[in-house]
Amino acid sequence: MLLNYEPFTDAARLLDRVATQVGVPGGMPMDIQRLDDHFVAAFDLPGVDPGSIDVTVESNALTVRAERSTPHEGGEWLTRERPRGSFGRRLMLGRDLDTERLTATYRDGVLTITIPVTARAKPRRVEISHPHTGRTTLAADPAQDGIEQPELTSST
Numbered sequence: 001m002l003l004n005y006e007p008f009t010d011a012a013r014l015l016d017r018v019a020t021q022v023g024v025p026g027g028m029p030m031d032i033q034r035l036d037d038h039f040v041a042a043f044d045l046p047g048v049d050p051g052s053i054d055v056t057v058e059s060n061a062l063t064v065r066a067e068r069s070t071p072h073e074g075g076e077w078l079t080r081e082r083p084r085g086s087f088g089r090r091l092m093l094g095r096d097l098d099t100e101r102l103t104a105t106y107r108d109g110v111l112t113i114t115i116p117v118t119a120r121a122k123p124r125r126v127e128i129s130h131p132h133t134g135r136t137t138l139a140a141d142p143a144q145d146g147i148e149q150p151e152l153t154s155s156t
Contacts, residue, residue: 028066028087039115041091046109047071047082053111057099062091064111096120 030043045053045066052067065088093099098116105112 028064028089030089032091037117039097039117041113041115043089043111043113044109045087045106045111048109050106053106055104055111055113057093057102060093060095060099062093062099062102062113062115064089064091064113066111 028043028045030041032039032041034040041062043064043066045068048066048068052069054063054065056063065086067086068082068084070084093115096118098118101116103114
């Protein structure tokens with residue numbers, strides 16, 4: 001028979017878990033990265049049935065919901081650390097993100113959502129004419145011109 005009761009070790013493990021999980025929603029940790037002209041959000045959802053995953057976009061809010069069920073009913077649990085039940089995350093999308101071309105894939109327990117930046121938010125060349133020298137092309141620097149950059153924020 002397997003016994004898994006060590007009061008001091010279990011208490012220390014619980015305190016470590018609470019300390020490291022502050023601000024991280026249980027069951028759906030994510031990473032967000034900007035790659036050139038798009039954002040990539042990756043959600044860890046191991047053991048989740050792909051049919052239970054729901055991704056919706058409404059206005060400027062992206063919502064991800066998923067459910068992880070208990071693999072085996074009955075029996076006596078000796079250790080139960082993996083979260084179960086329904087999970088959800090909501091991301092507030094900046095207005096310069098193209099929600100019409102958003103894509104989602106689920107592979108190896110990771111839901112990956114790719115969100116392109118709209119064409120109007122991408123840096124572009126601006127042609128400047130000068131009466132004495134003709135035309136010159138300069139690269140516009142959105143950071144120096146005070147142009148708002150696309151943003152992606154998270155709320156749980």
